[in-house]
Amino acid sequence: MISLTINGQRVEVEPGTTILQAAEKLGIFIPTFCYDPELTLVGACRMCVVEVERARTLVASCCTPAGEGMVVHTDTERVHDARKTNLNLLLANHPLDCLTCEKTGNCRLQDYCYLYGISESEFSGERKNYGLDDTNPFFIRNMNKCILCGLCVRTCHEVNGAGAVEFMNRGFDSKVTTAFDDPLENSSCLFCGMCVDACPVGALTPKQSIGKGRPWELTVVKTVCPYCGTGCGLELYVKDNTIVRVKGDGSSPVNRGQTCVKGHFGLDFLQSPERLTKPLIRKNGELVESSWEEALDLVAAKLGRIKGTELAGLSSARATNEENYLFQKLLRSLGSNNIDHCARL
Numbered sequence: 001m002i003s004l005t006i007n008g009q010r011v012e013v014e015p016g017t018t019i020l021q022a023a024e025k026l027g028i029f030i031p032t033f034c035y036d037p038e039l040t041l042v043g044a045c046r047m048c049v050v051e052v053e054r055a056r057t058l059v060a061s062c063c064t065p066a067g068e069g070m071v072v073h074t075d076t077e078r079v080h081d082a083r084k085t086n087l088n089l090l091l092a093n094h095p096l097d098c099l100t101c102e103k104t105g106n107c108r109l110q111d112y113c114y115l116y117g118i119s120e121s122e123f124s125g126e127r128k129n130y131g132l133d134d135t136n137p138f139f140i141r142n143m144n145k146c147i148l149c150g151l152c153v154r155t156c157h158e159v160n161g162a163g164a165v166e167f168m169n170r171g172f173d174s175k176v177t178t179a180f181d182d183p184l185e186n187s188s189c190l191f192c193g194m195c196v197d198a199c200p201v202g203a204l205t206p207k208q209s210i211g212k213g214r215p216w217e218l219t220v221v222k223t224v225c226p227y228c229g230t231g232c233g234l235e236l237y238v239k240d241n242t243i244v245r246v247k248g249d250g251s252s253p254v255n256r257g258q259t260c261v262k263g264h265f266g267l268d269f270l271q272s273p274e275r276l277t278k279p280l281i282r283k284n285g286e287l288v289e290s291s292w293e294e295a296l297d298l299v300a301a302k303l304g305r306i307k308g309t310e311l312a313g314l315s316s317a318r319a320t321n322e323e324n325y326l327f328q329k330l331l332r333s334l335g336s337n338n339i340d341h342c343a344r345l
Helices: 019-025 077-091 108-115 151-160 194-198 261-265 292-304 321-333
Strands: 002-006 009-013 049-052 071-073 139-141 166-168 175-177 204-206 219-224 233-239 242-248 280-283 286-289 313-315 339-341
Touching: 002 019, 009 019, 019 049, 019 071, 049 077, 077 108, 151 166, 151 194, 194 204, 194 242, 242 261, 280 292, 313 321, 321 339
Parallel strands: 002 071, 313 339
Antiparallel strands: 002 009, 049 071, 139 204, 166 175, 219 233, 233 242, 280 286
């Protein structure tokens, strides 16, 4: 174990642990933009800089390994000045439309500016003026709000494997885009939406949630995705009994926060006016609405008159593994082994 001191508190960590992780173990907050424990460490944003005694410069805590006997300070005047300068540089070329931005209340840039008392940038100069990219049906890309943290790029390459976006150009002209700056639908993008979830600012906004509610108005409900039998965990963001957005559940051991395009954006059927809300029973040649009690009694009566070998069941890939297990147990308890699954269709 490695022993070090952070803000006067001693902590022991395993070799390879970063200063940021050691600080988190002590409950010490360090701001970050480009850090994600599931991705490679790059130390690009420099918001997490800390002061290490006997070190020549401030170091990025997210990618600097903890060393034996290291003495670290995270809240010195030198550290605060560096973080404020970084925020001022970001704000110098960032739209200040926080009143109407969909990310308000869940934007790290906004939170850190509030934390360090910055309302506008001390710097002035040329500003970027990219057009909004709303060509795809799932989310809007506003590169004027991009802070070039690279989370979306690394997520696309390292987690999804699509590699649809990358950094283009250098210096002031740097931007995150596709090859040859083509529209996303002409790239290898799978529209899984994980880049949207990773973005710490308002550069990527899901269309389905625009104008549907602020983060503090939403209730988070954890569930299982209904689209296939994998059983991915989802977090539903609900307002007034309506789901306004979905993201992967990072605590789920099945998908660890990852999603596909269906689980992330396929919500339209939930509030569809064509969706059945009551059972239908055929009477006099026509389907009419009935109660659940009447429908279940009818099914039970008909099943009771069928011999086991004459009974067959077809299960669904959209049911969970647990539901499919119960279904086959039910059929076998009724004396039938004639059970199939729709996945092969």
